[in-house]
Amino acid sequence: DGGITQSPKYLFRKEGQNVTLSCEQNLNHDAMYWYRQDPGQGLRLIYYSQIVNDFQKGDIAEGYSVSREKKESFPLTVTSAQKNPTAFYLCASSPGDTVTGELFFGEGSRLTVL
Amino acid sequence: AQSVTQPDIHITVSEGASLELRCNYSYGATPYLFWYVQSPGQGLQLLLKYFSGDTLVQGIKGFEAEFKRSQSSFNLRKPSVHWSDAAEYFCAVGFLYSSASKIIFGSGTRLSIRP
Numbered sequence: 001d002g003g004i005t006q007s008p009k010y011l012f013r014k015e016g017q018n019v020t021l022s023c024e025q026n027l028n029h030d031a032m033y034w035y036r037q038d039p040g041q042g043l044r045l046i047y048y049s050q051i052v053n054d055f056q057k058g059d060i061a062e063g064y065s066v067s068r069e070k071k072e073s074f075p076l077t078v079t080s081a082q083k084n085p086t087a088f089y090l091c092a093s094s095p096g097d098t099v100t101g102e103l104f105f106g107e108g109s110r111l112t113v114l
Numbered sequence: 115a116q117s118v119t120q121p122d123i124h125i126t127v128s129e130g131a132s133l134e135l136r137c138n139y140s141y142g143a144t145p146y147l148f149w150y151v152q153s154p155g156q157g158l159q160l161l162l163k164y165f166s167g168d169t170l171v172q173g174i175k176g177f178e179a180e181f182k183r184s185q186s187s188f189n190l191r192k193p194s195v196h197w198s199d200a201a202e203y204f205c206a207v208g209f210l211y212s213s214a215s216k217i218i219f220g221s222g223t224r225l226s227i228r229p
Contacts, residue, residue: 035219040221041221042118042204042220043204044219045216090158092157102148102163103150103160105157105159107155107156107157108155108157110155
């Protein structure tokens with residue numbers, strides 16, 4: 001089945017460690033996105049990529065990094081510079097323009113910093 | 115600045131009762147409007163969207179939403195809720211920002227269903 005796969009579903013890390021969240025899609029979508037979700041705050045955009053080898057910062061990119069070496073993959077690294085990394089992270093993709101296109105979401109990765 | 119407001123953090127309705135979830139936006143032009151639903155621990159799924167034309171749009175799972183330009187609102191409705199509708203609902207607004215496009219999500223409304 002076509003869709004977006006995020007892994008791992010749950011992740012624990014110690015302070016000072018970097019961690020990478022995986023996002024893979026087989027929908028052949030050009031655009032991919034990473035959102036952070038905190039209780040009562042909705043979704044906030046971290047990074048997005050509209051084409052391979054290109055990505056843009058979203059509203060809360062500090063402390064995060066991404067790469068887009070392949071169309072189907074858009075991994076997110078949460079670095080030790082991220083001051084409050086405990087959150088639910090959602091990856092999404094869309095066939096084209098965000099404004100008019102539906103976003104297809106993965107099931108999310110919950111990161112807890114101990 | 116552009117914004118999306120969902121004024122109700124949590125709503126509880128009885129099974130079989132009607133539902134209306136509120137969404138207001140702030141934007142100078144007509145935006146692209148969406149409603150998404152999120153089950154616990156899951157990603158989001160699109161319920162419906164409005165771009166232009168008929169201001170009453172139908173979506174999946176029996177939901178509908180009405181765009182009211184004069185009130186800058188896009189409220190979600192369902193005539194009779196089912197226990198499986200318990201979830202969190204997000205209103206989202208898409209608009210053009212400089213040469214790029216952007217989408218903003220509201221903070222969400224959690225829906226509980228009373229048996």
